[in-house]
Amino acid sequence: MPDTLSQTFSALADPTRRAMLAHLSRGEASISDLGKPFRKRMSLPAITKHVKVLERAGLITKARRAQQRPCKINPEALKDVANWMEQYRQYWEESFDRLDAYLKTVTANTNEPKTGDTDEHSN
Template identity: 95%
Template sequence: MPDTLSQTFSALADPTRRAMLARLSRGEASISDLGEPFRKRMSLPAITKHVKVLERAGLIIKARRAQQRPCKLNPEALKDVANWMEQYRQYWEESFDRLDAYLKTVTAAANEPKKGDPDEHAK
């Protein structure tokens, strides 16, 4: 069984499922509502499969209300992805900060007049 993070990234890899999540970020919706933008190129069973992938990954929750099963976003699953990505954001931010400091040092050294430079006395 794949780990939760792998299932989440696998579910997020598909643009149709990302569009469904974007729709759910505005509030709960039925499977029909989620599939509406894709009806011309996708059958209802295909739309349902996408919803099941999102549900298995824990990205959405289906409620039970009489005959309806509205879907809603599960922010906890996205929090796990954000936490995982945060460590890499920190790494790259620190790397860019070190690069920035190095470039400032190099630029400052390049702008210093050199001994014996005829322009040194003009400054």
Template identity: 75%
Template structure:
């Protein structure tokens, strides 16, 4: 059993699923509309499987009203992934800031030593 964050990143690893999420970021859409851009490359059942992966990861929700199957994005699941990445972004920025400060002191020291000669 994968943890929630692993499921999210696994779902986001596929370019088709990212394209579906990009489309849903503009608003709710039915399955047929979401499948339309991919039908030359893959079948409707293949697109449906991508939607199932996104739904299982909690990235989208699907509703059914008669024959209309609507999908919408679930921003909360994306927020969890963004929060996880933000923690590491801050860590790396701080690391690079420390490296930058160190390199400036080394450069200044070498420049001062060069002037003394």
């Protein structure tokens, strides 16, 4: 069984591919449209390779319409990433809640007058 999560994170590690996914979050696009922002610094074959990485990771799908191959985002693949990350979000949230509770007890203890402390000028 392939490690799809590793494949997904590997695909997401590249800023070009993340930009392509951001573009696709607004709707279908052709490979040519996805590559427009990168044409000055990247060849069409390089753009196509990025699209293939996204497709292999399951992040996008390509349809066939006559001569066109429009791409669209596959939200299910991102759902797996979100589910994996959720367990760590919960861990950190619980840790910060415990730290907050501890800091409140420490603060409360430092604000309480100590036993035997009196104000010398109260007479």
